[in-house]
Amino acid sequence: MRKIAALLIFLYSAAFGFYSQVADGGGLPGEYLNSFSVSARAFGMGKAFTGVANDVYAPYWNPAGIAFLNNSEAGFTLVSLAETRYSFVGCVIPLDLKTGIGISRFGFDSPLAEKTNSVGESLGYYQEKQSSYLISYAEKISDTFSYGLNLKVVFQEIDVYSAFGIGIDAGALISPVNNMRLGAVLQNILPASLKLKEETDRYPVNLKTGASYLFSDIDLLTTVDLSVIDILSFYKMTVRWGIGAEYHLKYWQDIYIRAGIDYKEAAFGAGISVLNVCFDYAVGISTFEVSHRASLTLKLGMPPSQQEKIIQEEKTALVKERAIIKLLSGSEQLFRDGNFTEAKKEVLKITEIDPANTEYKLFLSKVNKYIYGKEADDHYKNALKYMDEDNYDLADTEFKKTIELNPEHVEAKEYLHYNQARRNMSEKKYPEAEEELKTVLKINPANIKAKEALRRLLEVLDLLK
Known part of the structure; x- marks a missing residue:
């Protein structure tokens, strides 16, 4: 199953790898909600988190993941990138064993830009701001399946103009086999629309899918994402992919090493968890820039029902x-x-x-050796007695019982064939007897009785020629 899961994830990511050359869809309304990463952990894993979504940042990646959280969590991210400041703050709260809610804000402030009139005279400065508030709800339908919803309120401000809109996202998460998760999110099933001055920006409908598999014996989490941006616009839609891994080291504290790559950059990261505080850092390297992320996550406890x-x-x-x-x-x-x-x-x-339980299995094996060992020896002694009495059928039965009770009983295997050889000779089935004696000598080349019987049999066969 582990090999199948690894192959599935590899093929899933490789199948659309050629889309890395496709335009990344930059400039679409609400682009910061698609191409950015609100957590250093996910950023360090190639932004492939739709099939994971197991922390406070789940509303951004896949709201269905909230239902699988045991602890209330709060998270913070602050990034400065090319003089643009991105920030995230949010929290998730499990209500009981099946449901959870979350509230979070993500946005950015662009650097100041100068306004000028038609002759180039300065009219001061302006700034663009965009933000999105997510109110999330998730419910676990079974131990392996959950769904989640985001109510999204978005704001945009440019100079003296401002607008807001409302949208809805829906996600699902399923675990078809142990340690594997498959996730899907349909962003903007109710698209937000923002109107600044005369133009109206309508958020595109996007489909995000992801798969993850935890190799639990080595604590290695592998994950892959595939997203289709603006799926309702056939000629404009773009495909994005990401693949990543997280290795969990357990020393004096929990330490995480991460690496990933997506359609536009490679990333590396690390994290450390001390008590209920986790700090994550990641760096991304692309053709045009080097970017950094740092996140702080706090675990705030469990609801009474979970406790x-x-x-x-x-x-x-x-x-x-x-x-x-x-x-x-x-x-x-x-x-x-x-x-x-x-x-x-x-x-x-x-x-x-x-x-x-492994302890009982070891003890049972020891007991069986004594029980079946003694019983096997009794059957072996009976077999030798019957063979000496030329009672070949009973001897054959006893030898087989001996081997059944103790498959490692070499002497029983050896004399089973010797007994069959003697019976064949008594019935003048000389070629069959010869094969049985040769089998005895393969098992034990030092068997004197078999050597002598084979020598006499070959003499008889020479006389019959």
């Missing part, structure tokens, strides 16, 4: 652990007393509590 669930899970786990310890202890005492069968019955009770 009760965790406490109950811990109590249940503790009860199970104590029961397992008691059963293991009793089984070991029975084993020391030589009551192997009773020891086995006792340890098998652990399967009703925790079938995945």
